[in-house]
Amino acid sequence: MRLKRFFLRYYPPGIILEYERGGHLRTKSIDLLDLTPETNLDELVSEIRQTEPLITESRAEKVKELVLRLQQKQGQQGHHRFCFCKVRTRQYLLRLLAVSPLLFSLTFCRFITGSYDRTCRIWDTASGTELRTLEGHRNVVYAIAFNNPYGDKIATGSFDKTCKLWCAETGKCFHTFHGHRAEIVCLAFNPQSTLVATGSMDATAKLWDVESGEEVATLSGHTAEVLSLCFNTAGNHLVTGSFDYTVAIWDVASKRRVHTLIGHMGEISNVQFNWDCSLIVSGSVDKTCKLWEAVSGKCVATLAGHTEEVLDVSFDLSGQLIATASADGTAKVFSATTHECLVTLKGHAGEISKICFSPQGSRVLTASSDKTARLWDVQTGACLQILEGHTDEIFSCVFNYEGDAIITGSKDNTCRIWY
Template identity: 85%
Template sequence: MRLRRFLLRYYPPGIILEYEKGGYLRTKSIDLLDLTPETNPDDLVSEIRQAEPLITESRSEQVKELVLRLQEKQGQQDHHRFCFCKELKAHILPLTNVAFNKSGSKFITGSYDRTCRVWDTASSTELCTLEGHRNVVYAIAFNNPYGDKIATGSFDKTCRLWCAETGKCFHTYQGHMSEIVCLAFNPQSTLVATGSMDTTAKLWDVESGQEVATLTGHTAEVLSLCFNTTGDQLVTGSFDHTVAIWDVASKSRVHTLLGHLGEISNVQFNWDCSLIVSGSMDNTCKLWEAVSGKCVATLVGHTEEVLDVCFDLSGQLIATASADGTARVFSATTHQCLVTLKGHDGEISKICFSPQGSRVLTASSDKTARVWDIQSGACLQVLEGHTDEVFSCVFNYEGDTIITGSKDNTCRIWY
């Protein structure tokens, strides 16, 4: 094994090693999720060296420089204030979803008008339209971190794979018996997972266009799914009140997570793949151990359905959005509610952390999105201007650009 070079990852903090083994170029990451500006870099470098044989004495100084750069990034205060930049009349019918590529240089919009459009973020110009679906384009995703492919899932029961540059359709994945409502690429970009109203999830091969597996066992719609960061497990959440963990290699179900008393609205792994969070129409969130499938906590406090839930990139925090018009931030370790975010006049359907983890973004039926400080719970900004429900909101990788999508057929870019 020979180390070729280091790559830096700011969010969440980590160092990627690019190395040669058996004539092939490979990568492995050293996650530094507990890094703070106060961490002693020399102590950390010696810890890393003990755990990683690829890093020799001669590379120590280089690794220390990378750690210092990560700490410098962490020490930068996030005072960014977002200004409205542009409104895109993106589609002739309401939007369904918005998604960025890894760098945030491009984003995509799905719509009831049966198309997906690719946009250049900086110039706000449309790069191409992905046409071919015969019904609503509901679920969309880039194959991040690469960003050269796009998957679209439709109410026409198919998923399509497209070239992000040219808009050419590589494959149409056929086999679901009902609408596709969620999808995800695995981190290696070799598989696409789709979830459907037909109660199944399917795995598809990106290269060949063939179906790899049908994951059966849910008794109602599969409404959300997520790969873990290593790509060896998939989690699915269903209207049957259950969450399932699947082993990707064997295509078999590892655990069924029982305990929710209502439909599952969203499921997500944390970064180190140790925990899963689920939000439910039973007004609660649950935290589960990925290995054992055991419920470790039930996060309570909302008085109506939990419509969305997510981890921050470090996996230390959980944010929840509810039909009660509030959002909450919980500690993933103590399970305590750290702050309640109040101010919206309608249900909150979407929530996400900034990459830095210091801000939360919410989208609401009150026609606004809001940016919140997670320490104080203060609303830092109200993003106004949409004339109908805002159902989608997303940060770019640097956390300095936001896109909001609305039922008013437009999306807005905020810098």
């Protein structure tokens, strides 16, 4: 193995190593989830050298320099106040996902929307102009994703029962994946961008080969719609959440179900791995979230306190915090280690359908049917800012990579860009 170059990852903190083995370029990450501004650099670099053979003595000083940059970035939390910048109108706007073009880029140049008008559209964030329209589906485009960290492909899932794979630069359709017997409602790329997973109302998930366009596997076992799915950061496991009240963990290599997570008393609204792949969180209409060990499938905690359905759930990038959004109009932040509720976020006048952490983990963003999005302080639970201007329910919200821009999507058929 020969180390070629380093990439810096600010959120969560880490260093990506690009190396050559057998004539092929590969990457691996050194995750520094416990890094703080007070961490001793010499001790940390020494620990890295002991566990990572690619980091030789000659590379130690460069690693130290990169870790120092990560520490400096952590000290730049800031108290950014967002101002409305642009609005983009699209008839029947349905879903929104914002991306950075590369995991290592600090820009936030594009986002995509899927729509009832059967298209997916790519937008330039800075100018608010439409870059490209992806046409070809025969029904609602409901699920969309970029293949981060590469950002050169887009997958779209539709109520026409197909998934399409597109070139993000030219808009060319590479493949149309046929095989589901009902609407596709969720999808995801694996981190290596070699597979696309789709979840459907036909109670199955499927794996598709990005290069060939062929179906790799049908993951059967759920008895109701698969509404949520997520790869872990290693790409070797997929988790699915279903209306049958269960969560399933699948081994990607063998295409077998490893665990069925049973315990919820209602439909699963969302499932997610934490960054180090050790935990899974699930939200349910039974008004609770559950925390599960990814390896054993054991339920380690039930996070309760909401009085209505839990509609969304999210880990922060460090995997230390969990945020929940509920139809009761409140959001909560829980500790992933002690499982206690740290703060309850009160102020919305309607259900909260979407919640996410800022990349730094110091802020939480919520989207509500009360036509506003709100920014909250994670430590105190104080509402820092109300983002107003939409004229109907806000169903989606997201930070950019740096955490200094926000996009909101609404049933008023617009998305708004905030800086």
